[in-house]
Amino acid sequence: MAVAKSRRTPSTRGMRRAHDALKTVQLSTDPT
Template identity: 65%
Template sequence: MAVPKSKISPSRRGMRRSHDALKTVNYQEDSHTGEFKLRHHIDLKTGMYRGKQILEPKGDY
């Protein structure tokens, strides 16, 4: 039967698990379209990134 070498205290277990929590997504309003998008990501509808046209815009949905 497997036996742990030492008991892990609840405090230490909690410190280890503190990084497992889900973080909130940081959306930001786009200055051109007014829609919310992820920061530092290309807007796939318009194809713009930092005021420059990077990709061709997708068709209307």
């Protein structure tokens, strides 16, 4: 069977970025 190439789509990048942003916000708010 042919294996589909895993390509990074804008939607996936956006989701990852959103998750990173949430993590950074939590980290920055927790210590203070």
